[in-house]
Amino acid sequence: MTLLRKFLLRLITTAVTLFGVAVIVFIVIRVVPGNPIAMMLPPGATDADIARLQAQYGFDKSIFEQFLIWLGGVMQGDFGQSISLRQPVSSLVLGRLPATLELSVVALMIAVVMGGALALLGTLYRGTRTEGAVDISAGMALSIPDFLWGLVLILLFGVLWPVFHISGRISPALNTDFATNFYLFEAILRLKFDVVADLIAHMFMPALALAIPLAAIIAQLLKQSLKETMHLDYVTLARTKGYNENHIITREALPNAILPTLTLVGVQFTFLIGGTVIIERLFSYEGLGNMAIDAVINRDLPLIQGIVILFALLFTLVNLVVDMLYAVLNPRLRHA
Amino acid sequence: MSGYLSVRNLTVALQTGEPILRSVSLNVAAGQVHGLVGESGAGKSMIGKAVLGTLPRALHVISGEIWLDGVDLLKLSPAARRKQIGATAALIPQDPLTALNPSKRIGPQITRRLVDILGWSKQNAQARALELLDEVHIPNPERVMRSYPHELSGGMRQRILIASAFAAEPKLIIADEPTTALDVTVQKQILRLIAEMQSHHGTALLFVTHDLGVVSKVCDSLSVLYAGKVLEEARMHRFFMHPVHPYSAALLAATPTYTNPIDSLLPVSETVIEAVEQEVLEHDIRASR
Ligand SMILES: Nc1ncnc2c1ncn2[C@@H]1O[C@H](COP(=O)(O)OP(=O)(O)OP(=O)(O)O)[C@@H](O)[C@H]1O
Numbered sequence A: 001m002t003l004l005r006k007f008l009l010r011l012i013t014t015a016v017t018l019f020g021v022a023v024i025v026f027i028v029i030r031v032v033p034g035n036p037i038a039m040m041l042p043p044g045a046t047d048a049d050i051a052r053l054q055a056q057y058g059f060d061k062s063i064f065e066q067f068l069i070w071l072g073g074v075m076q077g078d079f080g081q082s083i084s085l086r087q088p089v090s091s092l093v094l095g096r097l098p099a100t101l102e103l104s105v106v107a108l109m110i111a112v113v114m115g116g117a118l119a120l121l122g123t124l125y126r127g128t129r130t131e132g133a134v135d136i137s138a139g140m141a142l143s144i145p146d147f148l149w150g151l152v153l154i155l156l157f158g159v160l161w162p163v164f165h166i167s168g169r170i171s172p173a174l175n176t177d178f179a180t181n182f183y184l185f186e187a188i189l190r191l192k193f194d195v196v197a198d199l200i201a202h203m204f205m206p207a208l209a210l211a212i213p214l215a216a217i218i219a220q221l222l223k224q225s226l227k228e229t230m231h232l233d234y235v236t237l238a239r240t241k242g243y244n245e246n247h248i249i250t251r252e253a254l255p256n257a258i259l260p261t262l263t264l265v266g267v268q269f270t271f272l273i274g275g276t277v278i279i280e281r282l283f284s285y286e287g288l289g290n291m292a293i294d295a296v297i298n299r300d301l302p303l304i305q306g307i308v309i310l311f312a313l314l315f316t317l318v319n320l321v322v323d324m325l326y327a328v329l330n331p332r333l334r335h336a
Numbered sequence B: 001m002s003g004y005l006s007v008r009n010l011t012v013a014l015q016t017g018e019p020i021l022r023s024v025s026l027n028v029a030a031g032q033v034h035g036l037v038g039e040s041g042a043g044k045s046m047i048g049k050a051v052l053g054t055l056p057r058a059l060h061v062i063s064g065e066i067w068l069d070g071v072d073l074l075k076l077s078p079a080a081r082r083k084q085i086g087a088t089a090a091l092i093p094q095d096p097l098t099a100l101n102p103s104k105r106i107g108p109q110i111t112r113r114l115v116d117i118l119g120w121s122k123q124n125a126q127a128r129a130l131e132l133l134d135e136v137h138i139p140n141p142e143r144v145m146r147s148y149p150h151e152l153s154g155g156m157r158q159r160i161l162i163a164s165a166f167a168a169e170p171k172l173i174i175a176d177e178p179t180t181a182l183d184v185t186v187q188k189q190i191l192r193l194i195a196e197m198q199s200h201h202g203t204a205l206l207f208v209t210h211d212l213g214v215v216s217k218v219c220d221s222l223s224v225l226y227a228g229k230v231l232e233e234a235r236m237h238r239f240f241m242h243p244v245h246p247y248s249a250a251l252l253a254a255t256p257t258y259t260n261p262i263d264s265l266l267p268v269s270e271t272v273i274e275a276v277e278q279e280v281l282e283h284d285i286r287a288s289r
């Protein structure tokens, strides 16, 4: 009963959020200077040509009317037609989404593993130089934004020691017969390890660039939380039972220390997804973010609109998943 | 005099050199209950923590010996010490609300160490846990084993912690003010339960409290601690008949008994405190030579 109510409330807030985002973006991109139609026409086009196309895309109507038309289409699953690519926005956007999702999830996994390991290391050696080293590296990782990490990585692993691909998502020779656009997921399921290796070799640097700042945040937050937990009575009691320090940290303290970290990491993960826009551009990775930049350059209003809505939906979904995880991991909420 | 637990000349200090325990010696004989009394901050908990290897990181053992089951813990490697403590001793903590892991069910919190550390089979550990929960008068033990700590009352949780402490039949249990965090009504039940379990299992018990009245009920002997220094170690009868140290006598006078009703209680007098402080100071001077 309460669970159902919570779920409904969530659904409503999500809908309202998305609507608000849609309105704001709709207005902003139309107020900003730049005419999409003029940009798509060849230099010799007449004013009459422009006016005809303006009318075809509905740009001659008022913003309010345009919005209603757009909203009516969205209700039927039609997000309009991309001006620059002349294809339905929905299929364009959904076609690119898997690439960005895979990149973000791989980045998240790298961040969790790196950040988690650093936090555990720092806790195990708390009060020593090792903890100091963890603090310093986390501080350094955080003081450089993800796209600069991207440049650093390109320099290291693309130029000085070229072991990873610096651009694209997959080598053209291997880019065959995928049933979905979830290349990595599909290749793993079909046990095509040469393809997996190639995908990883492309994805590694952009994912790492996205992951490093998040890893630093996880390392700092989780270490702090772990250190506080280590003083609690049940941890002391576990010590007297003969468990070693590793067990105490990972089994007694960690499950409880994760909780306060989780919500913040959820928020940070949405920032990471936002970071894909620039990182994808930097590494010519064919994802949503890269498409978003092209769309902005071309003033492709319907496409921008579609991409922004999808990003907003993604963010709310991430928050939902975090809340659910929190409830699953916290027994005090499980029964509530 | 030497006991199952024998602490000898144990000095513990802060990094700054400020002593917290000053050449503490005390003995807990096998199967006996030894009380450890003293005012707040005297260092009672630190003695327990030193024995169980859970001293805060800011504190260090400077010198002394801690003999447990015939082995000097301070001469062992950390791993061996942990093993020795886990196999022979257990703790009944002060605050049952914070001493159980909130993210784990009760069952595993009792049984896991029996399996992990002591190598029992899962079935044996499970059976043992049920038997003990029954012994500490917990109704419907199967259900409690599946519960999370937050679903149980403080008294219930303290019973569980007592059961858990006795689970591996330790030969020594340290109970650090095991009732102060509980309701007055529950306090008596828990106290009775600990005494009952102790005599039934024949465990040596180091009972930390600041309540001489409680000590008189459950202990066979006691040590009086002031500022990290043991002022007097005595058998129960002797102590209540003829306290040797003036501070002990003052403490006794400040404790309500049948013959000493509440109205006639005296606070520990200034002169006694000054004398004890002087004694502690002299000890420090001797120790620094
Ligand atoms: N982590 C710590 N760092 C520094 N000093 C500490 C720390 N923990 C305790 N102390 C000091 O050690 C002394 C003894 O503390 P302890 O907890 O053993 O007292 P206690 O006799 O158990 O008192 P209470 O009856 O209040 O529990 C106190 O003076 C306290 O200030």
Ligand SMILES: [Mg+2]
Pocket: B044, B045, B046, B176, B177
């Ligand atoms: Mg104490």
